[in-house]
Every structure is written in structure tokens, then in C-alpha cells.
Amino acid sequence: MVTGFFIWVKQAAAILQKDIKVEFRTKYSLNSFLMFALTTLVLVSFSVGPYLLDEVVHSALIWIILFFSAMGGLARSFVKEQEKGTVYALKLSAVPETVYLGKFIYNLSLLFLVIIIVIPFYIFFLSPPVGNPGLLALVLFLGSLGLAAASTILAAIVSQANVKGNLLPVLAFPILLPLLTAAINGTRLALEGFPLGKAMAELQILISFFAIMFTVSLLLFNFVWET
């Protein structure tokens, strides 16, 4: 059992490494992901201009930007394998669950990278009050865990559909709505400077959402992956 788990992790790591290497050489996903997030951010900042927004609007805007740019950026991970025909080579070699695991960590790293770049820009352009930066970081971290877990399996589903365009946000929105609601509320509490204890419910929801999405995705991935 333990050795089996180790083999799994090693194979998932191989897939992750491969994706990172390919991404590093082409920079396709990261560039489009990041540019989408930054353009939306600048557009928001431009249209809001001199108006002062309250914390609710700030936290909603942050997550809207993250959600839509993630939808554009994360769909590629599987769609590209499908379009290029490498998916067959992968299917014949890899254990399905390790594919999910590898792609999940890859998507999560992309998401982290985008958050690390976009959030400072957001603060720079729109200067929201950040009352509790620690809580904000925690909410962003836990939120992106759930966001990546759900988008990874949904991206795999979308990659198999005949019509792929814009299907991912359509599928992801209802599933991610509880996560987004909790994350937005948590972000608002962080901006307003509430202590950690006040956001316990949000954090618990973010953690359990991730735990359930991740486990169920691992269980169901086999059905998605097999043709």
C-alpha cells in the first residue's frame, strides 16, 4: 500500500515535471493566463477610476478576475493533450489517478503564480484596504486549492467534448459557486481587518470543499479519462 502510494507520487511527479518543462519552453498557458488576468484587472481599474469601492466590491472583483482567468488558463492542460494527440500516448502509459494528481499540482502552481503576480497589481491599481493580510493570503491559498481541484477534472471533461469553446466556465460556475461565495466573503473579512477567528466558517468551507472535490475527482477521474 505504502510503496504503491510512492510509485503513484513518483509517476504524478513525472507528469508534473513534463508539464512544467513544456510550459517553460512554450510559456503558452502562463502567458495567456497572466495576460488575461492583468487585462481584466487594468480594465476594472480603468473603469472604476477615481471612485472609492467598498470591501465587498473589492473582494468580488478579485475573485471574478481569478475565476475567469483561471477558466481560460487551466482548460489548456488537458485540451492541449487532446488536440495534439499526445493524450493517447499518455493514456497508454499512465495510471489515470496519477494524471489527475500531476495536472492538479501543475494547475495549482500556475494559479499560485498568477495570484502572486496579480494580487500585488490589484493592490497597486485599486488600493483596497488590507486589514488582515495573513487572512487574505490564507483565503487565497485555500480558495485556489478548491478552484484547481475542480477545474482540473472539469478541464478533463471539457477536453473530451466535441465543442470545447467556453464550456469550462459554464460547467465550473455552478460547481464553484459555493467556493466563490465563501472565498469572497472570506476576502471581505480579511480586507475589513477581522481576526482569523471571525472567518472560521469560511475557512472550514474552503478546506472541506477542496477535500471533497479532490477525493471525488480522484475517484471519478477514471471514468473521465477512459475513452
Add this chain to the structure above:
Amino acid sequence: MISIELDNLTKTYNEQIIFSGVQETVSQGNCLVVSGPNGSGKTTLLKIIAGLIRPSAGEIRLTVENQLIPREKQKDYLGYVSPDLMLYDELSALENLNFFARVRGLAKEGRKAEEMLERVQLDKWKAKMVSTYSTGMKQRLKFAYALLHRPLLLLLDEPGSNLDQTGHALVKDVIEEQKQRGCVILSTNDPTEVTRYGDRILHLG
């Protein structure tokens, strides 16, 4: 010792029958050639055997040393070359093979990949990105990919396409060698290949 039995394989695509009742057994040392015109379902049949598509009805029974191999393990025993299957353009040939060796959990990956590249005469270009390869070179690399884990069953979908004279010789060698180790299922609509390789012939369509 390997034997593969196709039992009453049928594939329908949204009510449309592609083929039905395919009944065939291939055993150690044999090469089954699947022939038929375009659209007769050759590629689909090979994909079903490879486990990439589920048959609408029927079963594939793979036995190795008299042990029935469950469906999810069958991929460990087969190698598959097809025009639909591609390797990573953004990786070099060696990186590609090393990647697949790692994913398959093969030990001593480094050496094995290089041996395979020598085998398909790509060792001179092993560090080049696959995107710079010609179609014929890519085809040879696919052979290296398929043989990497020394499969007992080799599935070749149109193996001769895009290959030059030396490439064809390579295909011939690989098939002869594979028949020593296990068996081959090959699809083609080239009549010379049908007669050259086929111990048994399955005609579709």
C-alpha cells in the same frame, strides 16, 4: 507466452454499426493483419484492442502465461503505434522516452531510452526537439515509444506510412523480432504489406 482473443467485438457509433461480430485469436509468434478500405473501422478496432475505446459489445481477453490480464492492466503488455498518437513536440526524443519510461515506472530508464533510440536510428538526433523532426522521423520515434517497455503485443496502425526505404526495413525487422517475443496486430490497406506480414488476415468492411 501470450494470446489475445477478440470475442464478438462490435462497435456502433450512435446506432451506426462500424463493425460487428469480430472473432479472432492471435497467439504467440503470429501476426494478424487487419485490412479493409478506408472507413471500415481498422483504426477503431486497433484502438479498442489498445483499450483506448470501449467496444459496444464483446470482449478482449488477453492471457499472458495462461493468466487472464484484467482490462486496466492490459496496457502494460501492449505497445501501440498509430497516426493518431503523437509524442510531445516540445520535448526532445530522449526526454519523451525518459518521460514515458518514468510514467510506466520502468527501472534504469536512462539506458533503455538510449538503446531504443539507437534501435530506430534516431540516436544522432536524440537531443533535438520533436517539433523539428520530419514525419518519417516522428514515425520511427513512435516505434521507440511503443517498444520501450518490451510489450508482448504490438499494435501497428498503418506502420508503413511516411516511411522511406530504411524505415520500411526497420518495420520489417521490428515485426520479425516482435514475433519472437509475442505477437503483432497490424492494420494496413497496402496489399504488399498484407501478404508480406500476415500469418492471418482479417478483412473488415
Add this chain to the structure above:
Amino acid sequence: MTWKIALGIWMALVIAASFLYAPPALGLGEVSRIIFYHVPLAWVAVLAYLVSMVNAVQYLRTGRMEFDRRTSFNAEIGTVFALLATVTGAVFAKNTWGAYWNWDPRQTSIFVLLLIYAAYFALRSAVEEEEQRARLSSVYAILAFLTVPFLVFIIPRVYSTLHPDPIINVEGRLKMNTQMLQVFLASLAGFTGIYFWIYNLQTRIIKLQEKFKKDMRG
């Protein structure tokens, strides 16, 4: 046949009783009579969605197409009933609080349910091959259904509710008087009966389709 006629008479009586026999709820006025329709409609929607979800699991376990047909068909019934529940709810909301829609937690939940199944149907129409469609959409239905409980926890934290307490509340105390309760339960039973009628019809259609397909092949 007899039970269908009985059901017809039953529903006719329920409709008549909902206007003539049951008194309006205290404080809510005549418009409260909509409860005899609104709650059973919502109940049938949830029931159909549950049956749909169970069939999705069954499909993944067995791979038999009839389960997928039942999944999608129950999703359709669920959606029709959920829409009707939304509309009746909105009518009630307009008359009581002055607006058709105000993102009340219950409105939000049913809205998300509708969104989930809209996405489910979008996914189905995006996949051409039958088996693949069945597999992918079943996985989606399961994933989506699992996220619904989270809404129940998070939404009340963000939005406060105007919705009247669930009529049968946590302590099991009933706030309806006897006549209202009689009509309410009768309506609940009647609507459930209608659901099973539709379910039955559809199961027969599915069986006929399977038989027709077999005849075509064989």
C-alpha cells in the same frame, strides 16, 4: 388505469380544497394558498434530481445506457418542476415582500440547482457520441450535486433570509392548522403521484426505444 383516474380526481379535490377548504395562513393572507403548490413542486424537483443523481451513479457502475437515459430524463423533469417552483415562489415573494427576486438563500439555492442542470444539458449537447456523453455527464452530475450542501452552509452567512420558516421546522412543531395541513399533505401526495406517473411513462418509452434499437440491429 384506475389509479390514474383516482389521481385525477384526487388532484381536482386538492385544487378545490386549496381554495375553498383551507384557510389562509395567519399574517400572510390569501396569497399563502400558493404554498399548496409551491412546496410540492419544489419537493418533486428535489426528488427528481435525487433520482437523476442515483441513476448517474448506477450508470457509472454498470455502463448500461438505460440508466443514462433515466439520469437525463429525471434531470429534465427536475428542471421543469424547479422552474415552476421558482415561478410560484417569485409570485409569492412579489406579493409579500414587493419584489420577485431578492437573492434569498432559498432562491439562490434553486437558482444554482437550475444552473447546474443547465450546464449539465450544455455538456450533453457538446458531446456527440452516446456513451461518452453518458460517462462525462454522469461524472458532472455527481460532482455538481456534491457541492449543493455547501451552499446551505455558506449562503445564510452572506445573505439573510425572508423566506418563511420551513413549515415543518426543526423541532417538528407544525405551524399550519389542521385543515391547511390536510390539504398540504394531500397535495404533496398528489404531486408525488404525478411524478411517478411521468416516471412510469418515460420508463416505458425508454424500454420501447431499447427494443426498437435491438430490432434494428438484429
